[in-house]
């Protein structure tokens with residue numbers, strides 16, 4: 601049994617989607633971020649930066665933090681979505697997500713959506729970067745069905761929940777036809793729909 605320490609954010613959803621995709625039994629333990637539960641001593645023992653997601657694999661008695669490391673662990677354990685022959689390309693797109701796409705879209709959320717009006721510089725800077733991320737992903741997906749090639753991989757699983765925040769990005773995903781095609785395709789996967797709403801609160805994936 602895998603225990604997923606979770607909040608319904610893009611980083612949390614990467615892992616609930618993966619667990620559904622690999623059909624692993626799992627239990628969700630909600631970490632209430634707004635209440636500061638991520639700073640509890642017990643949680644910090646398995647998450648040194650006080651962030652979700654974290655998993656504990658009770659079968660192997662191991663806890664793992666950082667979404668990219670968790671995705672690799674689950675992919676290797678299940679033998680899915682991480683073709684060893686394509687490992688270098690999958691790693692590239694996965695690491696680009698955790699190091700670039702996620703953190704920078706995250707700044708765009710902060711300046712543009714949650715705290716607009718507080719910093720013109722921050723708003724403009726991250727809006728511009730967010731637009732280039734859409735353009736760069738669109739260009740990649742013009743050449744390739746999925747991010748790391750012809751197969752759906754953990755790089756797509758990592759990136760999808762961030763693009764699922766498109767309504768608050770205000771960039772107009774519709775104008776990016778290849779990114780839209782990729783998004784719609786992944787949105788229709790049963791495991792993605794289930795993993796997106798792993799708390800069963802009726803949350804739906806935003807449509808284009």
Ligand SMILES: N[C@@H](CCC(=O)N[C@@H](CS)C(=O)NCC(=O)O)C(=O)O
Pocket residue numbers: 607609610611612633638650651652653665666667668698
């Ligand atoms: N690099 C980390 C980022 C994780 C992260 O930023 N998690 C956020 C939620 S999406 C969090 O736990 N925030 C709580 C806080 O910052 O206090 C990963 O990819 O797992």
